[in-house]
Amino acid sequence: MENTFPVRKIIHVDMDAFYASVEQLDNPDLVGKPIAVGGSSVRGVVSAASYEARKFGVRSAMSGVAARRNCPDLIFVKPRFDRYKEISKAIRNIFYEYTDLVEPLSMDEAYLDVTQNKKGNPSATLIAMEIRKKIKDKLGLNASAGISINKFIAKVASDFNKPNGQKTVPPEEVLPFLEALDIKKFYGVGKVTKEKMYRLGIFTGKDLKSKTEAFLTEHFGKSGTYYYQVVRGSHNSAVKPSRIQKSLAAERTFNENIASEVFMLERLKQIAEEVERRLKKNKIAGKTITLKIKYSDFTLQTRSKTLPHFVSSASLILETVKDLLFQEKMQESVRLLGISISTLNNEQEKKKTLEQNYSVDVQLKLDF
Incomplete structure (x- = not known):
């Protein structure tokens, strides 16, 4: 029986070097120069790098020391998250001019379902061009976009013509596009998985398509089924406009490693108070409390406990964190501590989104 499921028109919009571009926008002296948003100290980490800095191998999550080593002329800029949030909100408002089906992934990227849109424009390609132009004209920033029949392909496509470009993969080109794609460009294939696939x-x-589902699950577990499906153009996840927050966290990296549990408790008290502020700001509470510990040798450990009731106060959070801290002896001195809270009460209000399946094999004449 032939499938007649609809093919969606999905746009993935991704801002180009967002944090760094905002800094260059607000300070013209930084335009054209290699800049890194983040800290240059021994403990500093790069949050974002301009394209000028990326030419020297500077990347996000790189230590400030390594970044400076790669690019001696690198200019470090302190992050201004309030400013980034302000710009992000303005960008999102532009998205809403076209559709209410907007799924933010972070401050600088989002999925848009424009199958049915407020402008009545049948071409997702033209809508993406219009959105990017509006972002540039109103906010002075460049954005790239990917356009296709599902979120997976749209996200992969948005990276093709960066910066300040876009790529459309219409229904009839989906399978050839995926077959020719380098495996490292598949969203969800990280460095370790890439090496294993090689x-x-x-x-x-x-x-990838030549491998059976049994072969892929044998080597990659549940992810094997995901790889088997996406390489065939099957990715049925709908754009979810009301993303439910699943957890909330705060953490601190210390200038010097901490070996004393007394000092750790002092820092954890401050972190718990920050978590409380964020919970109250979002008017939520949670049941599962997780203590995150990063040791001086960079090994990471988490310890969790689920309570029978929802909590949001720093004192109750800290009480549980103390139990987790003393649950077992510290392996090494500690460079980072964090507290997260999940199983939030907002999940009780979650609305299930009806996801429509579709088949790439259906030859539909769509204006992309």
């Missing part, structure tokens, strides 16, 4: 002789989408 060892198995999987270098392109075509190679």
Whole structure:
């Protein structure tokens, strides 16, 4: 029986070097120069890098020391998250001019479902161009976009013509596009998985498609089914406009490693108070409390406990965190501590989104 499920028109919009671009926008002296948003100290980490800095191998999550080593002329700029949030909100308001089906992934990227849109424009490609132009004209920032039949392909496509470009993968080109795609460009394939796939002789989408689902699940577990489906253009997740927050966290990296649990408790008290402020700001509470510990050798450990009731006060959070801290002896001195709270009461109000399936095999004449 032939499938007649609809093909969606999805746009993935991704701002170009967002934090760094905002800093260059607000300070013209930084335009054209290699800049890194983040700290340059021994403990500093790069949050974002301008394209000028990326040419020297400077990347987000890189230590400030390594970034400076790669680019001696690198200019470090302190992050201004309130400013980034302000710009992000303005960008999102532009999205809402076209559709209410907007799923933010972060401050600088989002999915838009424009299958049915407020402008009555049948072309997702033209809508993406219009959105990018409006962002540039109103806010002075560049954005890139990917356009296709599902979120997976749209996200992959948005990276193709960066910066300040876009790529459309219409229904009839989906399978050839995926077959020719380098496996490292598949969203969800990280460095470790890429190396494993290379060892198995999987270098392109075509190679991946040649493997059975049984083979992929044998080597990649549940992810194997995901890889089997997406390389065939099957990714049925709808754009979810009301993303439910699943957790809330705060953490601190210390200038010097901490070995004393007394000092750790002092820092954890401050972190718990920050978590409380964020919970109250969002008018939520949670049941599962997790203590995050990063040791001096960079190994990471988490310890969790789920309470029978919802909590939001710093004192109750800290009480549980103390139990978790003393649950077992510290392995090394500590460079970072964090507290997160999940199983939030907002999940009780979650509305299930009806997701429509579709088949790439259906040859539909759509204006992309």
